[in-house]
Amino acid sequence: MTKKESKAAKLDAEGISLKSVSLWQITWRRLFRRKSAIIGMVILGILVLIALTAQWIAPYDPFQVLIGIEPVKQRQAPCIHLLGCPEDQPEHIMGIDGNVRDQFSRLLYGTRLSLVIGLSTVSFAIVIGTVLGALSGYFGGWVDTVIMRVMDVLLAFPSLLLAIAIVTVLGPGLVNALLAIGIVSIPSYARVVRSSVITVREMDFVSATRAMGGNSYEILFKRILPNALTPLIVQGTLGIATAILDAAALSFLGLGAQPPTPEWGSMLGSERNQVFTAPHLVFYPGLAIMLTVLSFNLLGDGLRDALDPRLAHTSG
């Protein structure tokens, strides 16, 4: 091997040096080379910032009814001073909603709620799904059969329909909706983890641990799982988008967040009849849902590419 060749061998397909860098550093660098992933991260960063600072940047309390406080009407169109709205009128950059509240403030607070919804349902589903998938993949046999058939049953229903059924039983409400969405997303994580575990458990280092007398707990949770996490991260990021969308759908149908909670889906649902007379009331919540889902999808796609080991050896 010449000197030149050996240098080339230490670079991956995208020219990132593999010398003394961890997997995460590589992933990070690859992620930053993808424009779509960067866009996703920027949008997500802004959303996180809005969520964290909502109480300072929102001009109004999201629950405050402005009747008698300001000269505004129900479902008033946006008033932006920079765009020519008279200075003597109070500024409401996204207009007034059906209950005479500031739409912009509600939308900002909704960001917080949507991110919490996405993260909490996915965390719930990942924890349960990982445990089930790991047990199933590691032990095999009847444990595998029982767990996976139950997961198949859950997968057999369209996820939103199953979530609606669960909420109908539990009763409408945000917590119940989150629980329902969490439950219906468990199977996908369980399947991902199971397949990873099955692959990893046959590897040499696992056999070595076993030979050294490691018990099942140690092998499964300290050796196998950390090495099977990669697909879970990708699946989880994409799953947040789905969870936010599902929660919005449930709220739109009146089964999720209950009024006056400023949840985007419920804001959209309650004003759906005003699409011609007050389009700003359906446009902005819809746009917010779209941007959030888009950001998670772009980031998830980027992560998948960045974490894909095959990309390390190809030039694509």
Added chain:
Amino acid sequence: MKHKILNYLVVCFLLGGLLLTACKPTTPEPEVIPTDVPMAEEFVGYTLAAANCDYGGFFESIVATDKYTVTFNLCKSDPAFLSKMAFVPFAIYPEEWIVSTAGEETRTSEGLEHPIGTGPYMVSEWARGESVTFVANPNYWGEAPKAETLVLRWSTESAARLLELQSGTIDGYDNVGPDDFAVITADNNLQITYRPALNIFYVGMTNTYAPFDNVKVRQAIAMGIDRQRIVDTFYPEGSEVASHFTPCAIPNACDGEAWYEFDPVAAKALLAEAGYPDGFETSLYYRDVVRGYLPQVSNVAQDIQAQLLANLNIKAEIVVMESGAFIEASASGQLNGFHLLGWGADYPHVTNFLDYHFGKDTQQFGVIDPSIHENITAGAQIADPAVAAPIYTAANNAIRELVPMIPIAHGGSAVAYKADVVNPQASPLTSELFAHTDPGGRDVFVFMQGAEPISMFCADETDGESLRACEQVMQGLYGYEINGTAVEPVLATSCVPNDDLTQYVCTLRQGVVFHDGSTFDANDVVMTFTMGLDASSPYHVANTNLWEYYDYLWGLMNK
């Protein structure tokens, strides 16, 4: 196979016809010689009679005294008799049809879509999911309809109805959306007709649950809700804040003191006096169903929730229920928090509002105090509003004092028409009679309402959209005036009561013919009421078989 049998039948029919012609007797048929004295067709009048008055209903008996006279004998005096009679579920069906369809599927198939009445229009076609087409009745006894054809269409979204009117595909539509009033008023091609608000939206409380068992809590809430703000923000033009439970257009409705003024300070003090200085937590139940009395359900609920929190520190969690479950739970007094509900007039009489809600057996608000239900029972026996006034004053004042519910608003609604429509209608009882409306000289009048009729067998129907369709086809002994609530004779020429209002003798209109060609007489009236009232009769067969209005307004016999 079917075709073969059909072919055989046709051939047999033709052969039979030929044979008959061939065998015709050659001798001339004897002529019918008219006699000087016409053969008096003997009229045998029917009677519907209850064994006694213990069954609790209104009718003791209904008798066809002669061919054109019906006598209604009542168990108790009923000042609202004619108002109730004018209600379309009590329209008259031909005896022949009632008898021939009993026990058959015809009534529950054909009868649901092609009702046989005496009205100015007849149903020509009901394209399910699309429209109902009516054609003028050529044998109508009264003035012929202005438009030869009437088409009834529907759409649940008010925005869609407005678009149809603007594009000219319909001539008028019901229930203008609250945001669309300005659009229609500004458009020279359109006109708007306001419907008087004959309904009530209220916030109910059940006094068998704490803290609503404390009258001071209920009074505090009554003072702590700014009702004017709700009407100003969420109701269309023509709506008003309710001063009493019953809309004031109805006689005796607004006797007694008006409702409490909004006073958050006094309300807070009263709530503290009742033992809840820091408020309390409860639920706010409603169904997400738009009605004339509650045009923006979710927004009003949220505003009441916000007001309760701001003015009284009462934290009410919103619980949206399925419509049927909500009605059942509220009617049986099972809701432990506030419930948002309303009522639209079936017939324009104070009993229609008060007796149903605050009668002795009503469970919706918990236990009704005798000071309320005794007065309304007494008032229901008196025909003269002036005589009944002191009694209704006492009843209304007792309601105000005990606050079983908080009357919020009488919701106005409106009907929009093209500008060239003559005699546009917006009936306070939503019983528009389109035969009287001229769609600008066009032959076809197209009207759009909020929903498809459920059925047109309206004797057993309660849905308003169905009743409107029936109004065009079916007629009762009395009817309501156009755009009003006063009654006027239709199939009767008059109904004369005795002094204590326990007997009404109705003289019927002569020369009226049903759509199926049968002639209208007193037996048709008795048979119609037998079909509706007598649960043991073989003719008491219908779509749902609940006969709700017959039961609620008159009381079923032999249940």
